[in-house]
Amino acid sequence: MTTPWPAEARYAFLTALALTGMAENAAARGDRESGRNLAAEARREVPAETWVVSSRLDLLAVFDAQQRGDLAEANALAARLHRRARTER
Secondary structure (H helix, E strand, C coil): CCCCCHHHHHHHHHHHHHHHHHHHHHHHHCHHHHHHHHHHHHHHCCCCCCHHHHHHHHHHHHHHHHHHCCCHHHHHHHHHHHHHHCCCC
């Protein structure tokens, strides 16, 4: 199988996917601080246009804002994610 991504980019992508899953699990456990830290680490691994990762991290940010009680931020983040989802293919 060939891919347009160099080996180091593929490794970063897989690392970001793993960190994203760990962030989601931490948030589900109620450990929001670990979730935020893992999400930030995942974002550093891949470009923001990497939809499969960034969309999950954006949704996690929506959840975190809701859990903090910041509904205005949660709604703004959700609206931005929705707009972006409508244009991604």
